[in-house]
Amino acid sequence: MFKNQLKIAWRSIKKQPFLNALNTFGLAIGIAGTLLICLYIYDELSYDKMFADAERIHRINVDMKFGGPDRQVSQVSGPMAEAVLNDIPQVESAVRFRPWGTSSLNKTTETNLVLEDRTAFADSTLITVFGLNMIYGNPNKALTEPNTLILTKTAAEKHFPIINAIGQKLILNEGNTYTITGIIEDLPNNSFLADYSVFMSMASHVDNYINWGSHNYNTFIKLKQNTTASDIAEPLAGMMERYLMPYAQQFFPGITKEQFEASGNYVNYSTIPLTDMHLYSHREQDMGVNGDINNIYILGCIALFLILLASINYMNLSTAYSLKRAKEVGIRKTLGSNKNSLVKQFLTESGLITFGAMLIAIVLAIIALPFFNQLGDKSISVPLSNPFFWMVLILSAALLALLSGSYPAFFMSKFKPVKVLKGGGENSTGGSKLRKALVIFQFAVSVFLIVGTLVVSNQLQFMQNKDLGYSKDQVLLVNNMNRLNDQVDSFKEEVMQLAQVSSASLSAYVPTPSYRSDSSYFLEDKLEQESAINMQGWQVDFDYMETLDLTLLSGRTFDSNITTDSTAVIINESALKVTGLDQKAVLGKRIFNGIGEDDISEFTVIGVVKNFHFETMRHEVRPLSLQIGRSTGNLIVKLKSGNFTNTISQIQQLWDTRSPSLPFDYQFMDESFNEVYENERRLGDIFIIFTSLSIFIACLGLFGLAAFNAQKRIKEIGVRKVLGATIGQITYRLSFDFLKLVFIAITIALPVGWFAMNKWLEDFSYRVEIKWWVLVSAAVLAILISLLTVSYQSIKAAIVNPVKSLKTE
Structure with missing residues (x-):
């Protein structure tokens, strides 16, 4: 049958x-x-699940407010790992990471340097906590000794045959010599460690800020069997009173937790499961580029x-x-x-x-x-x-x-x-009611997706075109300047002599998101803890503000002819707000850093600079200070309009004469800025593509219903033509029935789209408002698309010879 x-x-x-x-x-x-x-969603949901006992691994986070805005940070203080192991019996082991950015490696017998973009110091428990697949080496001893490191397979093959790599020597950053003690498999793409290729032993890391007051370490803990995060929540929260407050009391004798919190400050420790980090963590200092669960919901709906x-x-x-x-x-x-x-x-x-x-x-x-892989x-x-x-x-x-x-x-x-x-x-x-309901649903979905596409596109344009407070166009960043050692200044001077170079500045601090630390500063007449200003201190040179076109609101900029400017500071508007003073009153005020410590720094405020974005627009601009200091990580080069290729080639020639063994590494600041919003850009592109597919499919449905309706009313059309109806009148009559359905779909979809996209925009501190014209544009576009779809069938039915229409058997 x-x-x-x-x-x-x-x-x-x-x-x-x-x-x-x-x-x-x-x-x-x-x-x-x-x-x-679905393949994309599956890949996003699979992040970090490949690690052994992944469900038992958690990262310690901290939410804090201390003389500035609220902060959500993925790094905690250095002693936290040991304290957790000692005080919380449910914790089996722990591992810390100290990301170190780009590092160079070379054999002891060669001068040619190989750059690795993502490197980090890590504890010796790295292999055992995450269950990494070690190809060569002893996982229990790989990172126990100072000046040892492990490499991924691909990174190792750049220097030695991996079978002979164990025990070989590599020079890190043209400084200390490290011994290779392990080779691991390349880390999976769907892992927070995907971009990391070199891990140096934490025992070889000298950190002057390893104390309870600094938060610089991504710290992971592995819980014992049959233990949940809720079991350790209370003792983890107690770390603040047990360790952080005694540390603070060294500098503020007599301060209590109650006094600290009464001033509006707080420090709250929590954990997040390893398998949730990629989609649920949007914190400062995350080790990888994370996704967003909201985007997964959106794509799932699509x-x-x-x-x-x-x-x-x-x-x-x-x-x-x-x-x-x-x-x-x-x-x-x-x-x-x-x-x-x-x-x-x-x-x-x-x-x-x-x-x-x-x-x-x-x-x-x-x-x-x-194409889809490239897009996503x-x-x-x-x-x-x-x-x-x-x-x-x-x-x-x-x-x-x-x-x-x-x-x-x-x-x-x-x-x-x-x-x-x-x-x-x-x-x-x-069944006409059901068919009409289905068409209404189709176009409601299409209108909703059109609204979403327009809003995402507008937000992307807003972020790209918003006044950032600095100039990112025609700005070249030359990396690894500190490798030139005593030739840094002469290199800068020669670059500034090039015809197409407007100005240049030496500083590792550029206004794009990167790893930075905050410090506590105090006004001269407000030295108590509750008056602390938690802000970043950037070391810049005298040409920094000019090169980036920063806007001075009051006071003056740095002047190399004024010797006292070595202890001068310029603060931004967010820092000014915390002081409670106005732009004029703050000038001349002394600010102290390191109160209660042996090394106290004193600065005099000489100016206030307009807020500029140095983090993503998901976060508000935080307090910041600019100080004259020696920071040679980057050379920021402001170029004049013209042919950049020739100028870049000239800069590279100057570089090669000084450091022929280190590759010339550069990028434009606007490219660096765009990388920050790569996830949003991809989401926008995906929205456009699948919205177009949805509209196309919806049009096929409307085409089908129009064909059905025209066929069903073929004799009616014939009678109307015989009685004198024109083709235009018949076409209008047939099309209007479908437009009613589209109008109903628009009425349903617009408020739903407005609500959903407003929720999406809440993730951004700086965002667009959904204007009326966005909703109107979506409605008009839906109407035009429906008219184009229906008109073919309507005109086709309207021009049929009435003799054929009225003929019966």
């Missing part, structure tokens, strides 16, 4: 090649888009919408052409077919089309995958060799066939033989 149904189904499909090609193509597009999004829209299309297109099969159904029923056998027949046809669409969708997904910065592949993948795909296709084919099957099986065989099939077809 089933074999017979397959034969009949195949014959029926061949009888309507255009209709079924349209059905198959619509389903294939929906399945392919859904498949790509995937669901795509498959639903494709399924609705099948229903509408099938029912639109069902009248052509009305007589077939009547004859089958007359010859003895019952309703169940007809339903099975039509579901078999739906199954064939759906499984055919699934195979086409897999091919489309494979073809589109390289992923390395996803379609797991064709995974049986579970095929099982899920086949079950999903079967459910989709049932969902898509059930309504047309039951719809057509209800045809009454007497009516359809007399040519009255159009009067025996019902």
